[in-house]
Amino acid sequence: MNSFIIWITGKSKTGKSTIAKKLNEFFSVKNLNSYILEGKYTLELFKDIGFEIKNIRERIRRLGILSFILADAGIIPIIPSVSPIKDERERIKNSSIFPFIEVYLKCPEEIREKRLTKLSSFTEYVNKIYVPPENPDIEIDTHIHNVEKSVKIIIEYLIINKYII
Incomplete structure (x- = not known):
């Protein structure tokens, strides 16, 4: 398995953590x-x-x-972070040598x-100041989908795209 990055973005209280x-529990059961x-x-x-904008950019960069x-190191990083600045998320995605899966959680x-x-x-x-992604790999409305269904959506994406078996 090649490693990949799962970046979960969305405003506070959309279910990121x-x-x-x-998702981390699922990977553990699968010995990933x-x-x-x-x-x-x-x-x-x-x-x-x-906490100024330039510092928020730096936090996202880090x-x-x-x-x-x-x-x-062969570890799948899962990043549940508001990371409000869209162009910083895009910069990370575009500079990554690893597949970068952006999961956008939204809720009314x-x-x-x-x-x-x-x-x-x-x-x-x-x-x-949060700006949602324009074309996330996965978009989930956590008002419609509970935690289990949301995780299932992510896992199905990973399987379909051959990130995991």
């Missing part, structure tokens, strides 16, 4: 090495930079580099807002 965890690069934990890892390192705003608890000002900001 939950779906990433279930994978690792979740959780966006909220990388805030701590990258705390040396601020996530991309980490995903390349993991993929090069009124449903997503019901899922919200207290958000940090940074999270509110990245939701405000």
Whole structure:
């Protein structure tokens, strides 16, 4: 198996982390090495930079580099991250020597807002500036599809495109 990158993008509370965890469990059962690069934990890892647009770009760039390192080591990186800046996601995808599977999770705003608890000002900001992908490899409405169905959609894509058997 050649490695690939799964980048799960979408606003807060669309199910990115939950779906990433279930996908990681699936890979584990199949004895495929994978690792979740959780966006909220990388805030701590990258705390040396601020929260302006240029810093958000840098955070996304660093996530991309980490995903390349993991993929090069034969580990499937799963990145559940708002990563709000579309051109940065595209830059990573275009510069990757590994297949880059962009999964876009969406949900009607009124449903997503019901899922919200207290958000940090940074999270509110990245939701405000979020630009969805124009042509994601996979698009899932998490209001229509539950976690299990969402993961099944991703797995079916991976099988159809021969990333996994």
